[in-house]
Amino acid sequence: MAEEQPCRWSHLFRTGKKLRIDNSFICKEEPHGSRLVQQQDSHGSATARQLAQRDQLLETQEAAGQPRVWKDVYDVMRCNGNLCQGSYCYVDEQRKHIGLNTSILTKMVEYAEQGNKLRTHRDVLPYILDMIYEKERIDCERRAKRKAPGSESDRPIKIVNVLPSPYHSTAEGCTPPTSNFGTASPSVVDLTDLVIPKPIDRAVDDYTEWLCDQVEDDHWKAGFRSAGSIMKADCLDLRHVYQDRYIGYYVNQGVKAGITRSFVQDIKMWADSL
Incomplete structure (x- = not known):
């Protein structure tokens, strides 16, 4: 399935389009019954095995009467338009699309798994909204720095560790942050x-x-x-x-x-x- 999709987009490459693929991985503790998947033949692509494991998990949850909460949450937050760079986004009351990462989506799933309603974007809790807008602020600052004259965008790409917050232990070899954050x-x-x-x-x-x-x-x-x-x-x-x-x-x-x-x-x- 995942291998076939790039082939379907091949005509876009010929017209000069660029392709960006965002992969989202959902890690869930499998019920006992889903372990039967691991006993199957290990041959085949990694994607095929992941799909088989996912299907087995869904079948087990449905048989036990458990709702597929994570799928429902991801379906609500999936962006169906071409306004976002990512696959999932939050749309505020001004119709602005804000991209979501796996960490924020996981918080939403945990909230829904507790029996709370999360059927529309208006059902998102305030503390999760704070995380969304904080991520948007950081992303805007990074985009501004990349567009600034003499920025890192003119230099070779470097892979760096992105810290989760300005306060971070120096024991991991990171330079202590300044107070302007x-x-x-x-x-x-x-x-x-x-x-x-x-x-x-x-x-x-x-x-x-x-x-x-x-x-x-x-x-x-x-x-x-x-x-x-x-x-x-x-x-x-x-x-x-x-x-x-x-x-x-x-x-x-x-x-x-x-x-x-x-x-x-x-x-x-x-x-x-x-």
């Missing part, structure tokens, strides 16, 4: 009046518990503690977090958008109360 410019946030008379690491714990004291819901408390754990894992200073205001950093790691906004923006309120 937040949703608000560091020059806008004045740290002169932000005084935290505590050791940096203890301040993170105390601030996290202070936020937990402001709410009664255990899910909120767990969200604040999760954000605090992320801070400590990357050895971040509350002053720098308040200055950078990089909300997407926490959202991309699974913290709810509302929890993240409170965690980032209430630092000065807590410091003034000390």
Whole structure:
């Protein structure tokens, strides 16, 4: 199937068109019954084996009365027009198409598998929308850099590791990022009046518990503690977090958008109360 499709597009090559192929791989834990596929003859193309495994998985799910959630989600987000470079996109209320990657699609599938409704683009949750718009912002910045004079677009292509967020451990051999990456410019946030008379690491714990004291819901408390754990894992200073205001950093790691906004923006309120 996959091998035949390029042949069908051969006439486009002859007219000078360029071809871009995006492959999406869906990794799912197979039910016990689907392991029967692995006992079949191993000969044949990799695509044929993948299709056979997929069909076996779908048959097993249907026999057990399980809905094919991932397929339904992918069908909803599939782009049927020629406005997108990718195969899947989110269409906002202004009819703007925003490309989706596998990470975001996986979040949508997980949400739908919990029994939630995801039948149209309007059913996408706010925290997933934050991830979509954050990805679009990063993609726009990269496109702008490629179009800038003397950019890397004039040089040989290099393969680099794309970091998931501006904060990243230097243990992996990456250069620490600068502070010019937040949703608000560091020059806008004045740290002169932000005084935290505590050791940096203890301040993170105390601030996290202070936020937990402001709410009664255990899910909120767990969200604040999760954000605090992320801070400590990357050895971040509350002053720098308040200055950078990089909300997407926490959202991309699974913290709810509302929890993240409170965690980032209430630092000065807590410091003034000390």
